[in-house]
Amino acid sequence: MLEIMEGSHAVAEIVKRCRPQVIAAYPITPQTHIVEALAQMVADCELDADYITVESEFSALSACLGASAAGSRVYSATTSQGLALMFEVCFNVAGLRQPIVMTIANRSLGAPLSIWNDQQDSISLRDSGWLQVYAEDNQEAVDLHMIAYRVCEDHDVLLPAFVCFDGYVLTHTYEPVSIPTQEEVDAYLPAFNPYQRLDASNPLSFGMYATPDYYMEFRYEIDRAQHRAKEVFAKAGREFARQFERDYSAPVEGYRLEDADTAIVAMGSICGTAKDAVDEMRDAGKTAGLLKIRMFRPFPAEEIRDALKGVSTVAVLDRNISLGSGGGVGTEVKAALSGSGTAVYDYIVALGGRDIRKKDIAGIVDLAEEGRGDMFYGLRTEVL
The missing domain is CATH 3.40.50.920 (Rossmann fold)
Structure with missing residues (x-):
């Protein structure tokens, strides 16, 4: 059933139905309405998740990285200068192969200060190892979050993803959107099954020091996973089309x-x-x-x-x-x-x-x- 919803609220609704276990984000225009809505859902016991209040975007993604390494499905959102503050952690997330999904409400970067929309922020992280998908409208933004979790968490991929949609133009615009029910989302997106996680009974080390003898091979493996993600995305898109009759299988x-x-x-x-x-x-x-x-x-x-x-x-x-x-x-x-x-x-x-x-x-x-x-x-x- 179609509902008239603000784009940010539609994204928050679908993220809730994707059942993240940990959310950490810092409010920044024009992304704020997403995490504000999710924080309210957690406070109202509508979403069974830990919402971590942090002092900056750097801390937000760092918390997400730790939670993902511990075996949780994780979500965050940011934009513009906030994404720039996450720069170091973005490379760490991809390098540690953590399947975090993050919404980017695309916005210009300073200086000079601009709060309006362009795609400079996410494009600037094109070499970080994150998958990047861009939505034309709010329905596509909603649907791509479900697909992103499917692709990121696939054990042939294990990479994080930006789901990008234009700040204000979409985030603050009310459009007819079809939000799948919780049962429909559960049928499409299985419970998170981490490939490996931090466990006191089975100790592992993440992000260890790499000498010149090994560093290049790590980057090669991320590059190969990016290429594999294209076919995994196509498969996830075809399965989405069969269930919801909206086809995003083509890049x-x-x-x-x-x-x-x-x-x-x-x-x-x-x-x-x-x-x-x-x-x-x-x-x-x-x-x-x-x-x-x-x-x-x-x-x-x-x-x-x-x-x-x-x-x-x-x-x-x-x-x-x-x-x-x-x-x-x-x-x-x-x-x-x-x-x-x-x-x-x-x-x-x-x-x-x-x-x-x-x-x-x-x-x-x-x-x-x-x-x-x-x-x-x-x-x-x-x-x-």
């Missing part, structure tokens, strides 16, 4: 690409606007389409190549910037399509919460088709 999703000459590539809520822009361009006689990237880590290079066969021009909408290089998504799409003959242009858009409208996306398509790309789109040149 990318095309929209009106069948006969497209030009393809827009994007992640997150901007894809909804891009679909409307594609429809209007189609009505005007322009054969454009959209490729939505759902999974950014592991990066679906092969699936992107397959989806964009026959497309002559690609316009990537990057809501992040690798300063001195280009957009994080555009850089990888260019690498994936290298040698294909497809022209790929990267556009840095909507940083710091700046609006991007259908007419802007249509204008970007025009620029790409004219061979003008790799630029910050919509700069206010009068203030430079």
Whole structure:
């Protein structure tokens, strides 16, 4: 049954149904409503979990790491500067192979201070070893949390995951959302079965010192687990589709690409606007389409190549910037399509919460088709 819910509250409801045993998080805009709701659920005895009150995001993820190593299903959430404060611990979580799920309410990083939405925060941790998935709308954000736990806890993966959805644009927006019942979630997501855990009767050591003779092999194993996660994600997505009739099994999703000459590539809520822009361009006689990237880590290079066969021009909408290089998504799409003959242009858009409208996306398509790309789109040149 559909309910009209704020995105943050919808995420809190599905996290509750995933039965985390330990939650540790520090409130930070625009993530606060998620952990506020979960804390209330614990206080009201609606959720049988330990909610750890901490003094910072660094402490929050550190507590989660310890709880996960002890054998608990764990959850956290953060954004922006909070995620930046977790940087060290993010690498430790992945290196220790702990299957923690964390919601990222995507928000700009300072300085200057900005509380508005872009994807700079999670993209900055793309090399940390965490899986990364991005939701277009609140229904997808809800469903991806269930799938993330299935994938992370699979013993062929054992990696943490960011479930990313856009701050304010989704977190504070009320949309119709179908929240599965507890019985439905239990049927899809089994009880947590840790691969190994700290146990006084069977002592283990986690995160030991690695000399140059062994360190590289640890990184290799994380990389292999990332690649295995793609197939595990596809399987978990197919099983989700059979139960709930919503299919997330593919790491990318095309929209009106069948006969497209030009393809827009994007992640997150901007894809909804891009679909409307594609429809209007189609009505005007322009054969454009959209490729939505759902999974950014592991990066679906092969699936992107397959989806964009026959497309002559690609316009990537990057809501992040690798300063001195280009957009994080555009850089990888260019690498994936290298040698294909497809022209790929990267556009840095909507940083710091700046609006991007259908007419802007249509204008970007025009620029790409004219061979003008790799630029910050919509700069206010009068203030430079």
